[in-house]
Amino acid sequence: MTSTWVEPSNTATALLLLGRGSDPDTERGVECPGDLPAPSDPDLVARATAAKAKLGSKVFVLGHHYQRDEVIQFADVTGDSFKLAREAAARPDAEYIVFCGVHFMAESADILTTDSQRVILPDLAAGCSMADMAVLGQVEAAWDTLTELGIAGDTVPVTYMNSSADIKGFVGRNGGVVCTSSNAKRALDWAFEQGSKVLFLPDQHLGRNTAVLEMGLSLDDCVLYDPHKPGGGLTPEQLRDAKMILWRGHCSVHGRFTLDSVNDVRERVPGVNVLVHPECRHEVVTAADYVGSTEYIIKTIEAAPAGSAWALGTELNLVRRLALAHPDKQIMFLDKAVCYCSTMNRIDLPHLVWALEELVAGRVVNQITVDADTAHHARVALDQMLALPGADTPPPAVS
Numbered sequence: 001m002t003s004t005w006v007e008p009s010n011t012a013t014a015l016l017l018l019g020r021g022s023d024p025d026t027e028r029g030v031e032c033p034g035d036l037p038a039p040s041d042p043d044l045v046a047r048a049t050a051a052k053a054k055l056g057s058k059v060f061v062l063g064h065h066y067q068r069d070e071v072i073q074f075a076d077v078t079g080d081s082f083k084l085a086r087e088a089a090a091r092p093d094a095e096y097i098v099f100c101g102v103h104f105m106a107e108s109a110d111i112l113t114t115d116s117q118r119v120i121l122p123d124l125a126a127g128c129s130m131a132d133m134a135v136l137g138q139v140e141a142a143w144d145t146l147t148e149l150g151i152a153g154d155t156v157p158v159t160y161m162n163s164s165a166d167i168k169g170f171v172g173r174n175g176g177v178v179c180t181s182s183n184a185k186r187a188l189d190w191a192f193e194q195g196s197k198v199l200f201l202p203d204q205h206l207g208r209n210t211a212v213l214e215m216g217l218s219l220d221d222c223v224l225y226d227p228h229k230p231g232g233g234l235t236p237e238q239l240r241d242a243k244m245i246l247w248r249g250h251c252s253v254h255g256r257f258t259l260d261s262v263n264d265v266r267e268r269v270p271g272v273n274v275l276v277h278p279e280c281r282h283e284v285v286t287a288a289d290y291v292g293s294t295e296y297i298i299k300t301i302e303a304a305p306a307g308s309a310w311a312l313g314t315e316l317n318l319v320r321r322l323a324l325a326h327p328d329k330q331i332m333f334l335d336k337a338v339c340y341c342s343t344m345n346r347i348d349l350p351h352l353v354w355a356l357e358e359l360v361a362g363r364v365v366n367q368i369t370v371d372a373d374t375a376h377h378a379r380v381a382l383d384q385m386l387a388l389p390g391a392d393t394p395p396p397a398v399s
Contacts, residue, residue: 051356060094064101106368122351133249134202136166138227156191172377181293202249254279276313
């Protein structure tokens with residue numbers, strides 16, 4: 001069997017996110033010193049290749065799985081956010097770490113690398129909508145609410161890797177831990193050994209799915225804290241009774257998949273396997289056949305038999321790359337419409353070329369730095385995660 005990748009339907013928004021047009025009223029762009037190469041420049045690949053060769057071992061380029069192929073081709077290592085941060089820390093001789101990802105990832109790399117290394121984000125507008133949903137002032141106000149109710153001492157903060165350095169620092173200062181999508185259960189097991197409650201930041205879906213589907217808690221054990229409402233929109237009794245206090249945050253990519261998406265693909269493709277990321281909504285995850293982190297998704301597809309059909313509920317660049325890498329399998333996007341990670345796609349080949357050529361010229365641009373106090377406490381929370389027992393879950397055997 002040979003399958004052909006079918007691109008989901010384009011939308012005006014999707015085309016905008018790929019640089020075909022601009023929206024000055026909503027785009028959070030930044031000015032680049034010097035000249036940013038035009039996207040149409042036919043020499044971009046040659047320029048990136050030449051600049052990277054001139055820098056040699058001084059530069060180490062990291063590429064997140066959700067990046068475009070035009071950027072991924074220049075990555076020394078490809079992976080998820082935490083894998084990439086660890087890879088950066090394992091290269092102490094690399095003077096420059098060029099992180100093709102989003103802002104919180106570059107912050108984590110700065111926290112884990114040495115003081116002599118400089119982390120560069122090719123476009124400072126590459127943020128993360130989920131990370132931006134938990135602002136330090138809001139989280140501190142929520143903690144004050146828990147303190148006033150007398151339950152902060154029983155509450156352990158747990159933050160997803162997809163959070164700002166400020167939030168990781170808050171968690172470290174308050175005896176908590178960072179988690180990834182692959183070790184969230186281990187992090188929550190540890191947290192419930194320290195206290196009777198968890199404040200889970202910033203992704204409500206990962207927190208809920210892990211607690212209910214992997215730990216045996218009920219939906220009634222979980223409450224949703226809305227930072228835009230007094231007391232989070234919850235009564236004191238609800239906060240006291242809850243085991244999981246979920247922050248009202250979500251991934252704009254994974255949150256768009258619906259139960260209708262799952263039902264529709266099952267009707268269209270008999271025998272299809274639905275594989276989704278745990279950042280998806282609870283009803284989507286419960287309706288799927290397999291659930292796991294980005295690395296889990298990749299390994300599952302690699303291990304799947306030829307001829308099998310897969311609908312993937314994750315970012316489109318990764319789905320397309322997997323489909324092209326495994327033409328013997330039928331791999332499709334779970335939704336009918338295009339869904340890119342908009343901020344991740346801000347890192348394009350022109351910005352990468354610009355960043356590399358500026359380094360060749362001796363100019364460090366878009367350096368990401370985390371202040372020493374925040375970095376110290378964030379490192380405490382990250383080190384606690386590294387100390388968690390166990391190993392990542394292997395992909396399932398698929399027949």
